[in-house]
Amino acid sequence: MWAAWRRVRQIVQIAFFALFVALLFAGLQRQGSGENGLDWVTGFFFRINPLSALAAMLAGREWLGSLGWALATISLTILLGRVWCGWTCPLGSLLEWVHFRRARSNARSIPASLRSVKYFLLAVILIAALFGNLSLLILEPLALLTRAMTTVVIPGFNVAINGSEATLYNLSFLRPAVDWLESALRGPVLPVKQPAFNAPGWVALLFVGVIALNWLADRFWCRYLCPLGALLGWLSKISIFRPGIGEACTGCTRCAIACKPGAIRVKSASEAARSAADIHIMASECTVCLDCLNSCAKDGMGIKPVTQPEKSHEFDLSRRQFLQAAAVGTAGVLLARSDLRSRAKNSALIRPPGVLDENEFLAKCLRCSECMKVCPTTALQPALGEAGLEGLWTPILMARVGYCDYGCNACGQVCPSGAIAALPLEEKRQAVIGKASVNRNRCLPWASGIPCIVCEEMCPTPQKAIRLETITAVNEAGEMVELQQPYVLRDLCIGCGICENHCPLEGEAAIRVYAGG
Amino acid sequence: MKSQKRPLTRSGFLKLSAAAAVSAGLWGCSSRTAQPAAGPDQAANEIQQDDRAPAQAANETTKDDRAAAQTANQATQSPAGATHVATEPTTEQAYLAAAHGEDVEAVVKAALAALGGIERFVKQGHDVIIKPNICVDYHTPEYAATTNPTVVACLTTLCLGAGAKRVRVMDMPFGGAPDSAYAISGIEEAVKAAGGEMEIMSPVKFSKFDIPEGKSIKNWEIYRAILEADVLIDVPIAKHHSLARLTLGAKNLLGTVKSPNQIHQNLGQRIADLVSVIRPTLTVIDAVRVLMAHGPTGGSLDDVKQLNTVIASHDIVAADAYGATLFGLKGADIAYIKKSAEMGLGTLDLTSLKVEEINV
Helix, strand or coil, rough: HHHHHHHHHHHHHHHHHHHHHHHHHCHHHHHCCCCCCHHHHHHHHHCCCCHHHHHHHHHHCCCCCCHHHHHHHHHHHHCCCHHHHHHHHHHHHHHHHHHCCHHHHHHHHCCCCHHHHHHHHHHHHHHHHEEEEEHHHHHHHHHHHHHHHHHHHHHHHHHHHHHHHHHCCHHHHHHHHHHHHHHHCCCCCCCCCCCCCCCCCHHHHHHHHHHHHHHCCCHHHHHCCCHHHHHHHHHCCCCCCEEEECCCCCCHHHEEEEEEECCCEEEECCCCHCHHHHHCCCCCCCCCCCCHHHHHHCEEEEEEEECCCCCCCCCCCHHHHHHHCCCHHHHHHHEEEEEEEECCCCCCCCCCCCCCCHHHHCCCCCCCCCCHHCCCCCCCECCCCCCCHCCCCCCEECCCCCCCCCCCCHHHHHHHCCCCCCCCHHHHHCCCEEEEEEEECCHHHHHCCCCCCCHHHHCCCCCEEEEHHHHHHHHCCCCEEEEEEEECCCCCCCCHHHHHHHHCCCCCCCCEEEECC | CCCCCCCCCCCHHHHHHHHHHHHHHHHHHHHCCCCCCCHHHCCCCCCCCCCCCCCHHHHHHHHHHHHHHHHHCCCCCCCCCCCEEECCCCCCCCCEEEECCCCCHHHHHHHHHHHCCHHHHCCCCCCEEECCCEECCCCCHHCCCCCCCCHHHHHHHHHHHCCCEEEECCCCCCCCCHHHHHHCCHHHHHHHCCCCCCCCCHHHHHHEEECCCCCCCCEEEEEHHHHCCCEEEEEEEEEEECCCCCEEEHHHHHHEECHHHHHHCHHHHHEEEEEEHHHHEEEEEEEEHHHCCCCCCCCCCEEEEEEEEEEEECHHHHHHHHHHHHHCCCCCCCHHHHHHHHHCCCCCCCCCCCCEEEEE
């Protein structure tokens, strides 16, 4: 019987992982935004994610309806335990599928007390959230996975495909094949603009690190570190239906061996003396994967309703540890807030349109990078130092990389928490994110007497925020030439950055957008 | 712990290769490094300096050639045999036709009929590319920033009617993504209804081509299919432009090359240089609605003027020269038209030509 259920679980896992990948591509560079309603769906996993919901609501001190679906996950957890971890979580599935041969024997030498790290981390995150800080949501598993996919895996995939296609396209007899591939993939799978992100190595390091930890123990991350797992584990202590050991148990410990998250404890008695009472499944650590039920030789296990909350374990957070976590959280927030970047606003800190208040934004942004994924020009980039310690990997606009497209409002549409307001297109076009100014020491017509009007040409505002003044001047060759020199009408400029992006000058643009408009 | 060394197993080798591949991918992913197949705005052609005095141009371009030659597998290619043949009209056929009227489809058909019909340009089995102006993804066609969809669709129908194997329509917008621009311009819907295809101009399908007659640029990265198609129909919308003064047929060809912003220095000559290799088979200027100011993007209906005119000619210079007159200018006032004529790419003087005006 349990073999079939185990199979069902595997199918559900694969289905959710496939859904995750499908949504990843559905929202790629604005594929899913607009009237087709996919914009809601692209953030699906974040909308049912209790940790980001709880933290963002604590930090923002408001009920965020878009994240309210997390209540469904919470209810399910109270009913059935950490089914999220075993059945739904795409990172959990990935970590389950990556298996190292040494993991099982390595795991024996890891003390159970390490499990408290995740509860500690959860406490730090929630304490910091009380102060309006969400920095550590970078470790929230879905954000971690989405960020790695957006800024590392998809760009790498594109480099590989584009690079090989460009090489093959040089050979005339292969051109039809490339043409066919292009017409099939360009758009739905391959974005038109090669995505590239700021310092993806750090994101990759974290992601690969999380996977590599599997070498120490199966699902190491889920067992010891995952803050979302901690929250769900804590809720599972009162879950109603749990796997349990039955009367038929012979103490063979096959279940404990089969358990990937290592949630089954065996009291050290000799095998002959062991009975059901010596084997205990820790509800807070169990991911309801059903492997144990399937492994039982005697059919001695089953899912049973339990009314008693689970007794505490030695790795549960003690009062002392909780106070330590509170101290760490508070100190971390103080450190982040005393960063110069949080005091003096960085001119490079250009936020997506619809962000009005920096502090409010930082208290709502889930660090999920969905906005960067949908941005059609890859203008939105993960901040490293620009937004201070507190704003690590939050979205900023880098105009030399991409510009805010006048016809696009996708970032606000996909933002799961509303940190970027979902502005209608007409309103987004009025939203000021910065102001452009011309550097007359570099600008071709101003500095070198060379005609150029690209910034004016690009300016999408109907009345042109960049205007041209026609003058006669002497150029570098000593000739009299008629020139058009650009200048910015600050009242009309919305800071979209297309001027800076397209400025033909080598290196730093001669027209730049600065934050703080 | 085992201390003996094991030989590299197959799975070990695969793991190592995977790690190497991932790090190579990462290396290429950082936005700080140059991309081999980056978006058009990031790509750098060899020529970045402006040839300030024409006399210097020759020197600079030879330098560029050397630089190009050094770049392995980026060698320039000769477009020989790839340029389109613009058929000369017979004595009965108009050299240039300008049709006026409110029924856009009838106007397009009338203009082409005066030239001798689309069959003069499109033969059975031809592979046709239509290049409209779809410069941004944020204005619907009423704003006259993008070519009238009816004009493009009508040309598509005519080409397919003349036996074209397929008709592809493409442009590379500078503002926004092509797929959304195709949709918002109304061109995608109209072309698909007419049986044509919309092609996204992939960054991987540009190659560097020689411009043997070029005076300011000697080579440039051009979308290969544009040169290799049997027939290229250039369908600009007549618009205001601050530097070029007007955007017409030759200027519209900037949408077929990489790094168009680098063309903007010495714009007139560089556009003429591009025309010398791209040579559209037919130029059809959409002046149904024209944008009189704040071009090329526009965005205000106050700047749009209804002219209900379509101009067609095999000669891109003549077509552009006629287009200029709609704005009260002469062909010689527009640098790229003048330079193209000086290179012998077409005729500037409309008085010497058989121009047919048709009212529908």
